[in-house]
Amino acid sequence: MRNEFGKIIAELAKKDDKIILVVGDIGFGIFNEFIKNFPDRYFNFGVCEQSMVSAAAGMALQGLKPYVYTITPFITDRAFEQVKNDIHHQNVNVKLVGYADYPNFGPTHDEFAGKKEVMQYFTNIVSYFPKTIEDVRQAVLESYESEKPAFISLKKAPKISLNAHYICLGECGGSSNNPGNCQDSSCSLYGKPLVLCNCEDGKHIYNK
Numbered sequence: 001m002r003n004e005f006g007k008i009i010a011e012l013a014k015k016d017d018k019i020i021l022v023v024g025d026i027g028f029g030i031f032n033e034f035i036k037n038f039p040d041r042y043f044n045f046g047v048c049e050q051s052m053v054s055a056a057a058g059m060a061l062q063g064l065k066p067y068v069y070t071i072t073p074f075i076t077d078r079a080f081e082q083v084k085n086d087i088h089h090q091n092v093n094v095k096l097v098g099y100a101d102y103p104n105f106g107p108t109h110d111e112f113a114g115k116k117e118v119m120q121y122f123t124n125i126v127s128y129f130p131k132t133i134e135d136v137r138q139a140v141l142e143s144y145e146s147e148k149p150a151f152i153s154l155k156k157a158p159k160i161s162l163n164a165h166y167i168c169l170g171e172c173g174g175s176s177n178n179p180g181n182c183q184d185s186s187c188s189l190y191g192k193p194l195v196l197c198n199c200e201d202g203k204h205i206y207n208k
Helices: 002-015 032-037 049-061 072-076 080-088 133-144
Strands: 019-023 042-044 065-071 095-099 126-128 150-154 165-167 195-200 203-206
Touching (some): 002 032, 002 150, 019 049, 049 065, 049 072, 065 072, 072 080, 133 150
Parallel strands (some): 095 150
Antiparallel strands (some): 195 203
16 A cells, blocks of 8 residues: 555656655655655655654645655654644644554554544544555545645555456446446446455455
8 A cells, every 4th residue: 555655646746846745764665756756855854753744734834735654653643742733723734644554563553543533533634544555546636636634544455366356336247357447338337446356256355
């Protein structure tokens, strides 16, 4: 999921020079394209998450569109007060993107505060919890179109079996080996995205 985010943010930055990427000494190898093409819009704050979030809020107040990327609890826990006061209460256009899939790194990397039950209290921040690569792209693009602050929680993408393919959930039952939209004009879901599916023993198992 984080690699997909790296691709999308580089794509968006090509058409929008107000996009800024702020990281907390993480994401090496993920943002190579962004750093290469837009070095003056990339800021590594190191292990200073509170300052990173506050600085992003200041950027947004000046009309920029900052994306803050680090480990999820380093946003939701370590910088909780800054998220609350600088982003939530001011309702500024900052996108918080956290990656949380470190099962062996102990309690400091536990995403407890990134759970839906906690983020729901930030009523000005739209939260996304994508389950698939397709969900990540949709969340990033949807939040980009909005001027509201957003939080996107990333994890490792689900493993796809060798039987994986894409199907239409409409009456046509169309199927494809590649992602895309339903092409059957007589189907009620014509033009809608196909759903990723892992089939086992003839049964459909959906990833979302």
